[in-house]
Amino acid sequence: MIQTINLKEKLTHVTEFWHPGIVGELNDSYLKVAKLKGEFIWHHHDTEDELFMVLKGRLVIQLREGDVTINEGEFAIIPHGVEHKPVAEEETHVLLMEPKSTRNTGTENNERTVEPDWL
Amino acid sequence: MIQTINLKEKLTHVTEFWHPGIVGELNDSYLKVAKLKGEFIWHHHDTEDELFMVLKGRLVIQLREGDVTINEGEFAIIPHGVEHKPVAEEETHVLLMEPKSTRNTGTENNERTVEPDWL
Numbered sequence: 001m002i003q004t005i006n007l008k009e010k011l012t013h014v015t016e017f018w019h020p021g022i023v024g025e026l027n028d029s030y031l032k033v034a035k036l037k038g039e040f041i042w043h044h045h046d047t048e049d050e051l052f053m054v055l056k057g058r059l060v061i062q063l064r065e066g067d068v069t070i071n072e073g074e075f076a077i078i079p080h081g082v083e084h085k086p087v088a089e090e091e092t093h094v095l096l097m098e099p100k101s102t103r104n105t106g107t108e109n110n111e112r113t114v115e116p117d118w119l
Numbered sequence: 120m121i122q123t124i125n126l127k128e129k130l131t132h133v134t135e136f137w138h139p140g141i142v143g144e145l146n147d148s149y150l151k152v153a154k155l156k157g158e159f160i161w162h163h164h165d166t167e168d169e170l171f172m173v174l175k176g177r178l179v180i181q182l183r184e185g186d187v188t189i190n191e192g193e194f195a196i197i198p199h200g201v202e203h204k205p206v207a208e209e210e211t212h213v214l215l216m217e218p219k220s221t222r223n224t225g226t227e228n229n230e231r232t233v234e235p236d237w238l
Contacts, residue, residue, distance in 0.1 A: 075126070
């Protein structure tokens, strides 16, 4: 049976900042939700474009060319190859959409790298 | 420069029910917004999974196995091959995500078939 997924309900199961959880899959991509607070790291994805949609709060994505600010109800798409660093001053909830192959830290593999689990 | 897209603002440019407009592209998929009211037609997509996220209102997706009701803040994914018929009793605003190859009427080609334009 096809399920209906409530984004706010799923977010109640997220307990760790910067650790996305999978909430859906389609066409070789995952939909994920995450809670963000503080600074992430500079990284890029070689082949995957990445969607950031802000459900609550505000996300700044630092780019080498300048900052992009995503407010609640807005999204931005970071094309593959573009270096970016997400920063959330306050607790921010996002929906992510990206190919299943996407690693959260892109081409970097370090202590911020996590494997997403299904929520 | 990477743009921030506001979903509500984009929806103000949608003037016709059941005529999705493109608001973003990533990884060979389009993000679209649409205003729905009334009944669509039974159809399926041979190869494309389709995401329906309700931004306002309520969408019922009739399936051969029963109905799925998607409320505001919720989404459902209709896997390829699954026959479905979207129905919105009241005016409903949705975000769609599907491969660029997806036709709104699936394998059907009739008077309800439309080409999405960029908003």
